[in-house]
Amino acid sequence: MDSIDVLVIGGGIAGASAGFAIAANRGVVVLEREDAPGYHTSGRSAAQYAQGFEPAVVRRLAIASRGFLSNPPSGFAQAPLLSPRGSLVVGRVGQEIALATEVAEAQADGVDERLVDAAEARSLVPALVADDLAGGVLEPGAMDLDVGALLGGFVRGLRAQGGRLVTDAEVIGLDRRDGLWLATTRAGTFAAPIVVNAAGAWADVLARMAGVAPLGLVPKRRTAFLFDPPAEFDTGRWPLTGDLDSTWYIKPEPDRVMGSLADETPSAPCDAQPEELDVAQAIANIEAATALRVRRLQRRWAGLRTFAPDLQPLNGFDPKAEGFYWLAGQGGYGMLTAPAMARAAAALIEGRDLPPEMRALGLSTDALSAGRLRESTSRAD
Numbered sequence: 001m002d003s004i005d006v007l008v009i010g011g012g013i014a015g016a017s018a019g020f021a022i023a024a025n026r027g028v029v030v031l032e033r034e035d036a037p038g039y040h041t042s043g044r045s046a047a048q049y050a051q052g053f054e055p056a057v058v059r060r061l062a063i064a065s066r067g068f069l070s071n072p073p074s075g076f077a078q079a080p081l082l083s084p085r086g087s088l089v090v091g092r093v094g095q096e097i098a099l100a101t102e103v104a105e106a107q108a109d110g111v112d113e114r115l116v117d118a119a120e121a122r123s124l125v126p127a128l129v130a131d132d133l134a135g136g137v138l139e140p141g142a143m144d145l146d147v148g149a150l151l152g153g154f155v156r157g158l159r160a161q162g163g164r165l166v167t168d169a170e171v172i173g174l175d176r177r178d179g180l181w182l183a184t185t186r187a188g189t190f191a192a193p194i195v196v197n198a199a200g201a202w203a204d205v206l207a208r209m210a211g212v213a214p215l216g217l218v219p220k221r222r223t224a225f226l227f228d229p230p231a232e233f234d235t236g237r238w239p240l241t242g243d244l245d246s247t248w249y250i251k252p253e254p255d256r257v258m259g260s261l262a263d264e265t266p267s268a269p270c271d272a273q274p275e276e277l278d279v280a281q282a283i284a285n286i287e288a289a290t291a292l293r294v295r296r297l298q299r300r301w302a303g304l305r306t307f308a309p310d311l312q313p314l315n316g317f318d319p320k321a322e323g324f325y326w327l328a329g330q331g332g333y334g335m336l337t338a339p340a341m342a343r344a345a346a347a348l349i350e351g352r353d354l355p356p357e358m359r360a361l362g363l364s365t366d367a368l369s370a371g372r373l374r375e376s377t378s379r380a381d
């Protein structure tokens with residue numbers, strides 16, 4: 001049996017980043033069921049860094065992550081993790097107040113967001129259909145995020161500090177005995193006084209396995225695909241563009257465009273697959289809102305974005321289960337918040353407060369705690 005200080009369950013971006021941060025001062029092992037890290041949601045994202053259109057806590061975590069993503073530790077990645085893209089969310093006539101409210105809220109948190117009128121929106125993305133277009137919200141500083149490099153950097157950094165990532169190590173039993181959590185896996189048994197639940201869509205499943213009451217996390221499927229770039233437009237410099245109602249978005253990539261339905265269909269935890277109907281609906285929505293025509297799909301996929309009932313992430317010890325730490329519910333923001341979420345987890349696990357720069361942004365342990373959800377989810381069912 002392997003004994004360490006902290007056991008992290010889940011080798012997606014949450015578990016890898018937490019393992020990296022915890023390994024600075026503690027012995028840590030990350031256990032992943034699949035044969036490689038990032039197989040599930042972390043390998044299926046839109047790879048965007050943005051601060052707008054997020055719940056306030058997420059926005060502040062995004063802001064707190066920006067320094068790391070812009071300037072990671074030496075040797076973390078071979079190339080910049082962020083590259084310029086921008087983001088544009090367009091609204092219909094009648095949605096002007098909603099657009100303005102978003103800008104006011106984001107600007108109050110220091111986010112560089114501004115309103116654009118229909119003409120400017122169309123100058124940025126000439127394929128936008130003019131009918132009914134009121135304008136949009138532009139975040140010029142939104143970025144493309146190299147998620148492969150981010151995940152790879154966390155895993156390399158974890159190992160460089162003496163931590164371990166064990167793949168093909170599905171946790172099939174998790175019990176508390178004599179002050180230790182014992183995790184039974186095909187790769188052996190691991191013991192630690194603290195276990196970090198970074199199991200993504202399976203976070204509530206893992207809690208139940210440990211005899212800990214679940215928190216009501218809901219995985220929601222999102223559908224995405226890549227299509228050939230249109231011959232009639234040069235999409236290279238377009239921002240990631242979507243609509244305020246969240247019925248579609250597109251993101252230009254080299255030699256292709258990513259599209260999504262922006263769907264949020266509740267799902268059981270699973271290896272999510274795209275539904276034909278969702279792909280067809282996404283294409284119909286993109287073709288209705290823009291002059292783009294989706295002629296050939298290069299690839300399609302789906303992933304699960306997992307949300308707590310109040311849509312805020314979880315980063316804290318369970319108040320009723322000694323040594324059981326929740327790092328879950330990252331929803332659609334797990335990549336862009338990973339550096340700050342990991343730094344916060346390492347501090348709290350070591351018994352410290354949140355880092356001062358996070359507190360200065362208005363983040364608090366209460367807002368991230370599992371305890372905030374306990375009242376409504378106290379039954380272990």
Ligand SMILES: Cc1cc2nc3c(=O)[nH]c(=O)nc-3n(C[C@H](O)[C@H](O)[C@H](O)COP(=O)(O)OP(=O)(O)OC[C@H]3O[C@@H](n4cnc5c(N)ncnc54)[C@H](O)[C@@H]3O)c2cc1C
Pocket residue numbers: 009010011012013014015031032033034037038039040041042043044045046047048049169170171172198199200201202206222223224260302303304305306328330331332333334335336337
């Ligand atoms: C289409 C789409 C677009 C997105 N776009 C963005 C974006 O632009 N920006 C952004 O920041 N975020 C985005 N997201 C969200 C982001 O991808 C997630 O928030 C993030 O990947 C969640 O990471 P995770 O580590 O919690 O989950 P996962 O990556 O799913 O990792 C959890 C891991 O736990 C493992 N596991 C579960 N149970 C066990 C067990 N019993 N034993 C061992 N291992 C176990 C699983 O195998 C899995 O690898 C997007 C998501 C989707 C689907």
